[in-house]
Amino acid sequence: MYPPRLLLGVNIDHIATLRQARGTRYPDPVQAALLAEEAGADGITVHLREDRRHIQDRDVRLLAEVLNTRMNLEMAVTEPMLALAEEVRPAHVCLVPEKREELTTEGGLDVVGHFETVRDACQRLAAAGCDVSLFIDPDPDQIAAAHRAGAPTIELHTGAFAEADPVQAETEYQRLVAAAEMAVELGLVVNAGHGLHYHNVEVIAAIPGLHELNIGHAIIARALFVGLKDAVAEMKRLMIAGYEAGLVAAIDGMEHEHEHDHEH
Numbered sequence: 001m002y003p004p005r006l007l008l009g010v011n012i013d014h015i016a017t018l019r020q021a022r023g024t025r026y027p028d029p030v031q032a033a034l035l036a037e038e039a040g041a042d043g044i045t046v047h048l049r050e051d052r053r054h055i056q057d058r059d060v061r062l063l064a065e066v067l068n069t070r071m072n073l074e075m076a077v078t079e080p081m082l083a084l085a086e087e088v089r090p091a092h093v094c095l096v097p098e099k100r101e102e103l104t105t106e107g108g109l110d111v112v113g114h115f116e117t118v119r120d121a122c123q124r125l126a127a128a129g130c131d132v133s134l135f136i137d138p139d140p141d142q143i144a145a146a147h148r149a150g151a152p153t154i155e156l157h158t159g160a161f162a163e164a165d166p167v168q169a170e171t172e173y174q175r176l177v178a179a180a181e182m183a184v185e186l187g188l189v190v191n192a193g194h195g196l197h198y199h200n201v202e203v204i205a206a207i208p209g210l211h212e213l214n215i216g217h218a219i220i221a222r223a224l225f226v227g228l229k230d231a232v233a234e235m236k237r238l239m240i241a242g243y244e245a246g247l248v249a250a251i252d253g254m255e256h257e258h259e260h261d262h263e264h
């Protein structure tokens, strides 16, 4: 049930947000990606939005050439995006829903509602050699549809958990735990992300079965004060602490069950 370690994908969109704010050449997300890798990032995530508000095509093409880890390209399910992914062939492509006017990604991909389109996109991307992931809400119907669509990987949207008040957060957390369990049982690789930060990452990292967390905004924001390398390293430290706590709790749970079986 437990992957041997939990990976950190660093999303560098907001380095590009700063660059685009002035239309300058700096700060360069490609330079940020290499620094993040040096600090321990296991992969680099970029979201090439249809309105090109931050990451540009040039960034995606250059990253494909220079990354030492692997690129996770987040994109909408549109013909131009699929064509670009087929040309660049990132190691991972994460299909996400997109609304032009949104501040950030608001909900998960509706795989149930757009089943044929998503299934066809999964097939095209797999044929191009990409590992396909679907960014979905922790919803059993969406997980089952993702599995039927042939996606090997899902990314659970942690936004509702991250934004919830303390009471609602527990409900959202249990939805994520149940979703991860269901997806692992179906044989899916399970990632998670959105809205994770230095104060909520440990509990998410403790969820059994997770493979990778994708985190961007909080890391780039902290980098302004401590530098990107320290910001990545601190996130990774907290993430691993959470993962190890989850592992200890799972082993304790199994031992407890074992003792209980012997008593009966």
Ligand SMILES: CC(=O)[C@@H](O)[C@H](O)COP(=O)(O)O
Pocket: 011, 013, 014, 046, 047, 049, 074, 096, 103, 104, 105, 135, 193, 194, 216
């Ligand atoms: C799909 C997802 O959860 C985010 O990674 C997404 O990339 C957010 O988009 P912005 O970086 O534009 O906020």
Ligand SMILES: NCC(=O)COP(=O)(O)O
Pocket: 011, 045, 155, 192, 193, 194, 195, 196, 214, 215, 216, 217, 218
């Ligand atoms: N898929 C989630 C991601 O890449 C990062 O999201 P955020 O940390 O910027 O909210």
